Amino acid sequence: MSSDEFRPLNESSLVEYIIATPALSSKLGDVSQLDNLQIKEVGDGNLNFVFIVTGPSGSVVIKQALPYIRCIGESWPMTKERAYFEATALKEEARLCPNHVPEVYHFDRSMCLIGMRYLEPPHIILRKGLIAGIEYPLLVEHVSEHLARTLFFTSLLYLTTTQHKRAVAQFCGNVELCRLTEQVVFSDPYKVSEFNRWTSPYLDKDAEAVREDNFLKLEVAQLKSTFCERAQALIHGDYHTGSIMVTQESTQLIDPEFAFYGPMGFDVGAFLGNLFLAYFSQDGHADHENDRKTYKKWILQTVAETWNLFHKKFTALWDEHKDGPGEAYLPAIYNTQELQQLVKQKFMNDLFHDTLGFGAAKMIRRIVGVAHVEDFESIKDAGKRAGCERQALDFAKMLLKERRKFQEITEVLSSVQQLHS
C-alpha cells in the first residue's frame, strides 16, 4: 500500500478496518458479532489518536498518528511516519524485554496505525499513580530491567559496528521527532518563545533567570550536541512517567515514537527527572489526611534504587556478554579484571553525569517550556504550585550545572534534602 492511502479513522471506519484485519479481529472474538464493538477514544497524550476497542472476547488498542501534533492542531505539522518508528521500536524493545512492553499485533505503515495489546485495568499511567501517592513495589525492578536491557543490547557493547550503523541509519529517518525534542527540551526554555509558559506571575523572574544564565546555557549546548550527535543506543526518547503504565504487579513502557539512536543518559535521566518532578509536587498534594512525607521518601528511594539497580543490571549484562559480538571493548585488549573494572567505572561514571544532565534539562523544560506535567498542573492553588515548581527548577539548574561533582546517587539525594527538607 502506498502512503496515499492514508485516511484518518473515526469510530465507524475503525470498525470496518478491524473486521478486515484478522490480526486485530482475532483478538476480539467472533467476527460475525463484531458490528457492535465498543470503541472509546482515550488519546490524552499530546500527539495521537488512541482507541480502545472491545469485542466479545477481548480488547485491543489502536493508535493512529495524524500529520500534525494533536494537542496543538494542524498548525504544528508533524510527520505521521513517526508511527513506523514507534512500531519498530516497540517490536525491538519487546524482543529485548517482553515483560515490560505491550505486544504489537498489527502495523499498517500507510495508515500510520498500530494495533497492540490493551493494558487492562487496573493499569494506569504511572504519573497519575504518583500524584495519587501510590507506591509501586516492583517499579524499580521493572524499569531498571527495561532500561538496562534495551540500552545495553542496542549499543556497541553488544552489537557489531555493522549492525549498529545499519540501525543508526534506519532511525535517522525519525528526524522530525528528534527536532521536536531539540526545540522543546534544549532550545525554547532558554529563549523567548511563543510556546513557553509558566505559572505567572509567580515564576516570571525565574523563567527570565533561566534565559539569562550563561553557564546554564553553555551546559545545555553540550547536552544538545550529545543528543544530536551521539548514536550510543536505541533510546525510547520520551521516557517520562507518562509513558509508563503500571499496576502493583506490572510495568509497561509505551509510546516510543521519539525513538532513535541517541545517548543512553537521555532515557535514564528522563525517568529520574520525572520522579524528581513528582517529588517536588508532593507538597502541593499534601492535605491533613496525608502529609505525603512518607511518600516523598519513597520517591527518593525509588530514584536511588533505580540508578543503583540499573547500574548493577547493566554492568552484569556487560560481564555476561564481554566475549560476545560487541566490538567496543575487545577482550584481547581489556584483558585483566582490573582493566575491565576500570573501563566499566569510567563508562558508568560518564553515563551517570549524562543522566543527571539530561534529567535536569527535562525538569526545566516542564516548568518553563511548552509542555507541563500533571504533577504540578493538578495543584489548583497557583501560588502553592509556583512554590513547588520553583524548588524543582532551582534543584534542576544546580544539577545541570554541577552534575560532574556527583559520584553517587546518594549525594544527589542529599542535595535535594538540603534544598528542600
Next chain:
Amino acid sequence: MSSDEFRPLNESSLVEYIIATPALSSKLGDVSQLDNLQIKEVGDGNLNFVFIVTGPSGSVVIKQALPYIRCIGESWPMTKERAYFEATALKEEARLCPNHVPEVYHFDRSMCLIGMRYLEPPHIILRKGLIAGIEYPLLVEHVSEHLARTLFFTSLLYLTTTQHKRAVAQFCGNVELCRLTEQVVFSDPYKVSEFNRWTSPYLDKDAEAVREDNFLKLEVAQLKSTFCERAQALIHGDYHTGSIMVTQESTQLIDPEFAFYGPMGFDVGAFLGNLFLAYFSQDGHADHENDRKTYKKWILQTVAETWNLFHKKFTALWDEHKDGPGEAYLPAIYNTQELQQLVKQKFMNDLFHDTLGFGAAKMIRRIVGVAHVEDFESIKDAGKRAGCERQALDFAKMLLKERRKFQEITEVLSSVQQLHS
C-alpha cells in the same frame, strides 16, 4: 547498470571503457586518436588500482576499487562500494572547497570507478616532500582552509538537523571502512595481532608496553567510542600526509574513501599527527649536507600554524553564519557577544583535545600497527629508525594520556622539544 556488471579493468579494457565514456574521452582529445592512449598504473596506496591515462590533449586519473584490500590481497575482503562514498565525499568536498579537491569527471557505481582530474607534475605526495625536506609555503593556508570549510559546513553549526541526519544515514553505509579504521587504529596496536609489526627487536619492549598500559587503553577506548558514535561532521577519515598532493602553489586532498560522519578531531588530528611523525623521522634523514634542524623547526611551525589558522578560519565561518541555517546554537539563546565567545571557546577547546587524542592514536598505530609510514620505513638503518620511532611513540603516548592538560598548541610543541631537543 546493476552491480553485477562489475569487472576489474586492465589496460586494454580501460581504453575501451574510456572511448565509450564521453565524460572521460572529452578530456583526452580527439576520440579517433584514442587507440594509442598512454596508461600508467600508479596505485601505490594500500587499497585500490589507480591509472593515469594520457591522450593527445590531456590526462585523467581512473581509480577503481576492487572487492579486497590491494596491499594484502584477496584474503582481506573489503567492499568495493567504498568507491561510491569516495566519489560522494569528493564531490561534497569539491563543492565546499573547490581549490583543494580534484574535480570528479565521472563516477560509475557498478564499476566502482571514479574518473577525476589528473594532478599534473610537479604535484607529489606531501609525505614524500616531507621526507625530501621540502618546505611548502602555502600548505598551512590550504589545509586549514580545507579542514575549516569541510568540517564547518557539514556540521550542525551550519546544517539543519534534517539535512544532517539525512547525510549521517547515507554515510552509515560506509561501515566496512569505519570498521577497518576501528581495527587498525583503535584495536590491533593494543593487543597481540598477526597484523601488527614494528622495528624488531629494537621496539619489542615498546610494543609490549603499549599493550600493557592500562591508562592508555582506557583513553583509547574513549576515543574509539567517539569515533564510532559521534556524527559531528563529514570527515575525510584518512587525512594523513599521504592523502595530500602538493606543489609550491597547490594543495589537493585526495582519497576520501574512509569518509563518514564522525568526530572533527579525527581529521585535524590525523594531519597534525602525521606532521609529528615526519618531524620525528627527520633525524633518520639527516646527513652531513643537511642536518635537518631548520626543517624540523619548519615542521613544528607548520603544526602550530595549521591549528591556529584552522581555529581562526573555523570560528570566522561560525561568526559569519551565526544567523544561518545551523541549529546547534540558536542566536536567540546565545544572544550576547560574551556568551557567543564562551560557547566558541568551549567548543574549540574540546575539539583541540579530540585533535590531540586522535592525532596521538594515529601516530601510535603507524609505529606498532599494521600500516607503517614511509617517513620511518625509508630510514634504512634499523637501529636508527627504531630510535626515531621510539621518540615518536613516547611522545604520542604522553599526548594521548595527558591531552586535556594542554590549552594551546605552543604548549604541545614545548613538550616535543623537551622530549627531543
